[in-house]
Amino acid sequence: MLRLAIVFLLLPFIFCQVVIAKDLEQQEIDFRENPTKLYAKIAKITEFPLSFTTPQEFAKVADDLGYKPDELHRNLEVLARLNLEANLQSSSKYEDAELLIKQLDSIDSTAFEQAMVIMLKARLKARRDKQYQSVVAEYMEAFNKINSDVSLEAILFKYTLHEHLASLQMMLLQPAPALSHLNQYREIAYQLHNDYFIAESEAALGKYYNRSGDMSKSLLHFTEAFRLANGLNYLSLKSQTSINLARTYRDLEQWDDALKYAHDAAEILQKLGNESYLAETLNVIAMIYAAQEKWSKAIDYYLNSQQVNERVGNNIAVGLNFHNVGEVYSKLKNYPAAISALKQANDIFRAHKTNHYLVHNELLFAQVSADQQLWPETIDHANKAIELAKQKKLIDVQIEALGYLSKAYRGINDLNAAIDSVETIIALTQSVEDKKQANNGRSELTEQKLKFELTLLNNKLALQSAKNKRNQLIIMSLLILIGVALITVVFLYRNLKHKTKQHQASQIINHLEPLSQSPGYRAFIETLATMEQSEPKTLALININELNNIDMQLGLTESVTLIHSFMKQLSQHLGTDVFVIRSGVFACYFNQQHDADFIYEALLTCLEQLKDVKSNIPNFAQLQNIHQASIGHINLPLLGNPDVNISAELHFETLQYALAAAMDITEKPAYVSLRPLNFAPAAIFMPPLYLNLTQALNRGIIRAESNRNSLDINWPKC
Secondary structure, X not given: OHHHHHHHHHHHHHHHHHHXXXXXXXXXXXXXXXXXXXXXXXXXXXXXXXXXXXXHHHHHHHHHHOOOHHHHHHHHHHHHHHHOOOOOOOOOHHHHHHHHHHHHHHHOOOHHHHHHHHHHHHHHHHHHHOOHHHHHHXXXXXXXXXXXXXXXXXXXXXXXXXXXXXHHHHHOOXXXXXXXXXXXXXXXXXXXXXXXXXXXXXXXXXXXHHHHOOHHHHHHHHHHHHHHHHOOOOHHHHHHHHHHHHHHHHHOOOHHHHHHHHHHHHHHHHHHOOHHHHHHHHHHHHHHHHHOOOHHHHHHHHHHHHHHHHHHOOHHHHHHHHHHHHHHHHHOOOHHHHHHHHHHHHHHHHHOOOHHHHHHHHHHHHHXXXXXXXXXXXXXXXXXXXXXXXXXXXXXXXXXXXHHHHHHHHHOOOHHHHHHHHHHHHHHHHOOOOHHHHHHHHHHHHHHHHHHHHHHHHHHHHHHHHHHHHHHHHHHHHHHHHHHHHHHHHHHHHHHHHXXXXXXXXXXXXXXXXXXXXEOHHHHHHHHHOOOOOOOEEXXXXXXXXXXXXXXXXXXXXXXXXXXHHHHHHHHHHOOOEEEEEOOEEEEEEOOOOOHHHHHHHHHHHHHHHHOOOOOOHHHHHHOOOOOEEEEEEEEOOOOOOOOOOOHHHHHHHHHHXXXXXXXXXXXXXXXXXXXXXXXXXXHHOOOHHHHHHHHHHHOOEEEEEOOOHHHOOOOOO
């Protein structure tokens, strides 16, 4: 139980350590993937530049920023390293790096911090002054300080140190130390169990063997790097493995694949804004075209690469571009242009004391001079190349330079010197690997090519399989979505159909008078709205006093029966549909004109027949001794102008006005019919209608007719 309790107590600490470890590794990956983005992030959170010169001042600055001192220290270390990256675009990066190194130097207290400062100073010297030989010694000093440190920070630092040392040794043409550092670089990557670092280290080894001519091992490492990079989602790493594949296909003389992978890498690097690696990629594309003897395209890409290198201030790379351009011009027999480019390359290499590049430029200079039979220049450049090659122990370079030297001595008839050169060539040639080893190497290369191609096919098969599964998933998802959509459409259709039925039913109900459930006001208005106003029509509005309160006198059931009976009789006598506006008030619409007398006579007949209606309420007949009936009547069109449109509501309101006047006549039954004169303006049939109609009657614009004395009519008061 005690052990279990201890484990539970330690769990938060262990989990915290795991999180910190993942953060450190991810930061290192971000450093390599997108240094510009990481630089912006750290510069912002640290509020760089900071002001401090002592550990106490630094502790206060950290506290003000809300950091622990060691956290802020780590961020400033990363910021200093970022300022020394070639692909970081900042005009003051070396000045910023120098400031950060000086500040870190003033507060370092541990062996790790001291080693970091030593490494930063050395890297600044390499970037700014190109003093590579002394830089290697300082790197080793930094490495020795943390050699026994097994913390994750120290392991990641050793990983970086081995990477940089390998690169430095390669530039100094020291292949053995470079290979040693690359192997340790790879060993640390596997120790970290991080596929990103493993892929990087495998790619670096592949690049080393590619440069040294051991193509079988180069393919082996490039294949592993490509396999691992394909399983990760890091663009910068993918671009590097793509460019490595481009180099491999170039060496296999598979030009289309080489260009495809190179252009893929260039596209990614342009997207990332990583111009240093973009320049290197453009160089590879140029070399692919040069290998196919497509010299014009090769020159174009070399010059594009040169422009990018000039933009980022990489002078050594600019010198290499001049060297490459000079080589292409020599192939085109354009010797003036070749010599001009090689001279510029020589100036850059000598200024930066990069003898490992200068030796190859002098060798090419000797070749171009020999091609033009410029024997003094050939002897001068060949001797310089031989001297530098001896320093770098480059036997192949010595042999080639001696060949040009022998040719030049023969050209000036110095046969003894020519013989000495040939004897030296023979002696050096004997030290080269025998033919059997070369054959074995070619056999091994063939095997690795086959393995490489098999790996690529397996990768393509795996990618196709994953793509097929993804497509199947997409198809299944689409089928499910289509199924859901169909169900939704069916549901919506049924719902819409149900709503439509409800709407139609509500429209029918809406057109019925509520109590009698007969066509009412809205049905009458809709009939008026659909009529052609220019054709002759007649409208009438009838009020029967005995029926105004019939629903109260007889009850709803009996009154509805009576009203339906009356409507049926009235409809038969008038030959039209009858609408119930409210209890006792009926509207009629005629498709032809009828005068008010016609409607009056039909109404009287119906009223007489109403007395004969047998009701379940025996006392109702006693209420029907006098029929107080009133009629409002108008003929359509109201106005002679066909362009004037009067709404259905205003037509009905005009009928109401006429009925109101008829109802005010004492002697019943009575009707009032309104007829506007031909010159009546349209304004009289505009709201407020009653006021306008009363004024029109007073002015004589509208004539009123009645079966009673029209002088006794009291028009509605407005």
